[in-house]
Amino acid sequence: MATIYEVSEAAGVSLATVSRVMNGNAKVSERTRQKVLDAMESLGYQPNAIAQSLASNRTNSIGLLVSELHGSYFGDLMSTVEQVLKNNGKHVIITAGHVDEKSELEAIDFLKSRRCDALIVHAEAVSDDYLKALAQSEVPVAVINRQVTGIESRCFVVDNEKGGYIATKAVLDQGHKQIGYISGPLLKKDARDRLAGHFRALAENGIERAQSPIYEGDYHELSGQNGCLTLLKETPGLTAVICANDEMASGAMTAAREAGVSVPQNLSVVGFDNVLFSRYLFPKLTTVENPISAMGEMAANWILQEVYNVKSKQPIEHLFVPELVARASLGRAPDA
Structure with a gap:
């Protein structure tokens, strides 16, 4: 089994650079990153996730709390967040709160117990005070579809x-x-x-x-x-x-x-x-x-920027403007 030392030698870079690539550090140039990835692939090197986590104090996982696991609305949110984070080498752990305070609290505690680097929450039953306290904890948190006074910079909402x-x-x-x-x-x-x-x-x-x-x-x-x-x-x-x-x-x-x-x-x-x-x-x-997908994408980009120093390609927006989508189910009043 190949070692990180062999990857370093094959790529012609330092051990520290290999470590930065494995941990998704944005300070590595794309050319160098590709050299390391090519060396890892040619040697069949498989990073030890546990060792990576201990060394970097990161698990490269983000917890996502939604109200329900069924339906198009939450499906769009989950798939968008997962895709944005996956494209940046991160994984998503998903759980549901079912619009119940006890269930939401238990779900958030579960995600924290998984040592998630950050949380994205669509929480509807827990109090604003709880979310403000959560935002002040060690785990960064983004809030979707809810405006909480005092932590507006972490909230992503539609009007x-x-x-x-x-x-x-x-x-x-x-x-x-x-x-x-x-x-x-x-x-x-x-x-x-x-x-x-x-x-x-x-x-x-x-x-x-x-x-x-x-x-x-x-x-x-x-x-x-x-x-x-x-x-x-x-x-x-x-x-x-x-x-x-x-x-x-x-x-x-x-x-x-x-x-x-x-x-x-x-x-x-x-x-x-x-x-x-x-x-x-x-x-x-x-x-x-x-625009639930856009809110999820923006929350994921905010997490990448705040936690992993991955600069967002677009300005981070927090308030989204709804628009009418006119189709055939709306017609003139019969007596108009």
């Missing part, structure tokens, strides 16, 4: 209030006045912010909150179905339903179809997130772009 406003304004611009809203669980700040944007757009158009019926869903498809059926039953004349995410919008469209209500001829439906399946629904879903 959810503006996104909710954009969705409702698009519906109002099509002449709709009888508008229902299916929110996410209102214990979540992103759900509250999107609803606040909805109310702001209504107010600008002289529509009272009481005129727009609200159904509190849970971000899953079934609550979109139940919410749409409830709104249609309780509010005759409803011409549009805005949903706080695409999964619930998909359920709402299914419920409308099964109730014999045509989309968008009799009922327009708008979602939020612009996940992959939204463009394959029938009709294709009008939605608000929630």
